[in-house]
Amino acid sequence: MKRLLSTRHGFFAVAALVSWATLLVIEPEFRWVSLATGGIYATLSILFGAEHLTRDRGPRGRSRGAGGRAPRTHPDSS
Amino acid sequence: MTGVVTPALIFIVFVALCFDFVNGFHDAANSIATVVSTRVLSPRLAVAWAAFFNFIAFLVFGTKVASTIAKGVVTQNVLSESVIFAGLLGAIGWDLITWWLGLPTSSSHALVGGMAGAAVAKAGWSSLQGEGLRKIGVFIVLSPLIGLALGVSFMLVVMWAFHRTKGVATLNRAFRRTQLLSAAAFSLGHGANDAQKTMGVIFALLIAQHIVPASGSVPLWVVLSAHTAIGLGTLAGGWRIVKTMGTRITHLQPMGGMCAESAAAATLFFTSVQGIPVSTTHTIAGAIVGVGAVRRLSAVRWGLAGRVVWAWILTIPGAFGIAWLVHMVLRGVT
Numbered sequence: 562m563k564r565l566l567s568t569r570h571g572f573f574a575v576a577a578l579v580s581w582a583t584l585l586v587i588e589p590e591f592r593w594v595s596l597a598t599g600g601i602y603a604t605l606s607i608l609f610g611a612e613h614l615t616r617d618r619g620p621r622g623r624s625r626g627a628g629g630r631a632p633r634t635h636p637d638s639s
Numbered sequence: 640m641t642g643v644v645t646p647a648l649i650f651i652v653f654v655a656l657c658f659d660f661v662n663g664f665h666d667a668a669n670s671i672a673t674v675v676s677t678r679v680l681s682p683r684l685a686v687a688w689a690a691f692f693n694f695i696a697f698l699v700f701g702t703k704v705a706s707t708i709a710k711g712v713v714t715q716n717v718l719s720e721s722v723i724f725a726g727l728l729g730a731i732g733w734d735l736i737t738w739w740l741g742l743p744t745s746s747s748h749a750l751v752g753g754m755a756g757a758a759v760a761k762a763g764w765s766s767l768q769g770e771g772l773r774k775i776g777v778f779i780v781l782s783p784l785i786g787l788a789l790g791v792s793f794m795l796v797v798m799w800a801f802h803r804t805k806g807v808a809t810l811n812r813a814f815r816r817t818q819l820l821s822a823a824a825f826s827l828g829h830g831a832n833d834a835q836k837t838m839g840v841i842f843a844l845l846i847a848q849h850i851v852p853a854s855g856s857v858p859l860w861v862v863l864s865a866h867t868a869i870g871l872g873t874l875a876g877g878w879r880i881v882k883t884m885g886t887r888i889t890h891l892q893p894m895g896g897m898c899a900e901s902a903a904a905a906t907l908f909f910t911s912v913q914g915i916p917v918s919t920t921h922t923i924a925g926a927i928v929g930v931g932a933v934r935r936l937s938a939v940r941w942g943l944a945g946r947v948v949w950a951w952i953l954t955i956p957g958a959f960g961i962a963w964l965v966h967m968v969l970r971g972v973t
Contacts, residue, residue, distance in 0.1 A: 569932060573791075580784055587777045588770070591913075594781060601788040 570610035577602035642850035651724050652841055656868040658731060659837035662746050663693060663872025666833065669903075669923045670825040673896030679815045686874055688819070689826040694870035696830030702857040703914025704832055708839025709846060710853065711771025712751055713758035718847035721969050722757040723840060729753030729962025733954065744950040745918030747836050751775055752958030754840075759959070760966035775916060779951055782906055782917035783925030789902035790929025797898055798933070814893035821900035826873075828907025829919045834865040836916055841865070895930040902926040921951070 580599035587595050671685040680688060713722070730746065730753035737744040751772070758766040804810050841861045845851040851858060891899065903923040910917045 572932065576784060576787065579780065580788075583777050583781055586773060587781075588774055591774075591777070594785070598781065598785050598788050601792060602784075605788075605791060 568609075568613065570606045570613055573602045573606035573609060577606060642845070642848040644850070645720075645848075647720050647724075648844065648848055648850075651720060651727070651844055652864075654724070654727050654731075655837050655840045655844075656864060658727060658746070658750075658840075659834060659865055659868035660872035660875070661731075661734075662833050662837075663690070663869035664875055665746075665872075666829060666919055669920055670829055670900070671822050673891055673893075673900065674818050674822045676891070677815055677818065677893045677896060679818050679893070685822070688823065689829075690870045690873040692823045692826035693830035693834070693873050694866045696827050696834065697862050697866045699827060700831040700835075700908075700911045702835060702838060702862065704835035704911055704916050705838035705842050705857050705861075707771060707775070707914045707916055708750070708754075708836055709843040709857075711768050711774070712754045714762075714766050714768060715846065715853050717758045717762045717766040718843050719761070720844065720847065721966060722761050723754070723844045723847065725757035725760065725962045725966035725969055726750070726754035727840065728965045729756050729958045729960075732961040732965075733958040736957070737950065737954075744954045745779075745920055747833065747916050747918050748779060748951070748954040749958040750836055750840065751916065752955035753962040754843075755955070756959035756962030757966040760963040760970070778910065778915045778917050779921075779955075782910060782915075783921045783928075785909075786903050786906045786922040786925035787929035787932075789905055790899050790926035791933055793898040793902050794895065794930050794933045797894060811893050814897050818893055818897045818900070821897045821904065824904035825900045825907070825923065828904045828911065830866060830869055831911040832907050832917060833919055834869045835911070837868065838862060838865040839916075891927065891930065899923065899926040899930045902929065 577599045580595055580602060583595045584592060671680070671689045674680050674685045674688075675682050679685075727750075730749035733749045733752070734744065734746055755767055755772065801810055838857050838861050841864075842851065842857050845858070845861070846853050900923070903919070903926040906922050906926070907917070907919060
């Protein structure tokens with residue numbers, strides 16, 4: 562479980578399941594909230610899972626910025 | 640209405656407003672820590688900024704959260720001065736114990752647990768409102784999850800929108816300014832949701848004393864006094880806590896801070912409009928975790944997250960137990 566949660570796709574998949582689990586007890590007027598929140602997590606899980614797979618199977622070192630290009634940084638990556 | 644204003648009633652209203660004051664004092668750090676840590680505003684100015692938006696929240700949002708607290712936790716016929724006083728003491732006692740233990744708990748959940756514990760001590764389990772408690776219980780879990788989901792989504796959208804921007808310093812400068820807006824929005828949400836919890840307690844007390852009919856709305860003086868108390872609490876002591884909070888989250892840059900505050904504000908706006916009392920602390924914590932998770936999961940302090948989960952589990956039973964005990968003592972004394 563700890564290993565699953567340590568990856569972003571695993572973490573978001575668990576978050577999607579927890580969100581959808583609240584469907585069992587939530588009032589009908591708020592069911593869409595659980596569905597939408599779980600949907601966002603499921604989408605994020607798929608996207609990060611795909612990124613994880615392509616990074617692992619891609620040309621060696623390319624995604625790590627070793628192919629002659631510095632890895633892209635953004636303002637929040639300090 | 641035939642109710643009479645007694646000294647006991649005035650005292651309990653005063654205790655409720657003190658609870659609100661401490662809430663503002665303590666939670667101010669959540670809304671302005673990033674503004675202070677990124678030096679957009681000085682601590683004193685930031686606190687004044689947050690207090691102002693805490694106060695004007697009553698002009699923007701209704702009083703549905705107050706109604707949920709007053710009418711959705713325990714049945715109307717059980718409400719009395721002793722139940723509300725024991726409930727408040729249960730919440731305050733639990734807050735003090737967890738503050739001493741360093742557990743990040745929610746005053747809102749403690750208030751709900753306290754009210755429920757005192758009501759059960761007076762009239763048994765049938766005095767609890769299942770529907771209202773279910774709604775509150777579900778959103779204890781959902782509100783940080785919504786904050787987290789929105790935090791990740793906002794962060795990804797902003798990163799995508801500015802991914803071609805080369806000047807990181809320019810971008811950070813621009814986001815420092817937008818943080819003023821996001822901090823204002825979060826303070827507005829905090830004022831709306833948290834001040835309404837105190838309004839709900841006072842409203843319940845007025846209903847119990849037959850001063851206000853159960854079908855009526857929250858009196859304006861209750862609305863104004865609750866917002867004044869939370870605003871003054873923010874103004875009085877928030878800046879001391881902000882200094883600590885600001886240094887604890889310096890890893891958040893202006894862009895991340897803006898996304899986290901906007902995500903938490905959106906969650907608080909939604910829940911306030913829907914009349915759902917949620918924890919502002921847990922909502923902003925969820926949003927910050929979301930922003931951190933975009934970077935890498937190891938950036939998230941899982942030890943702290945685990946303690947938050949324990950606080951979720953223990954708060955309602957803890958406050959429930961203290962309020963139950965206080966009510967039993969009060970019953971024995973009177």
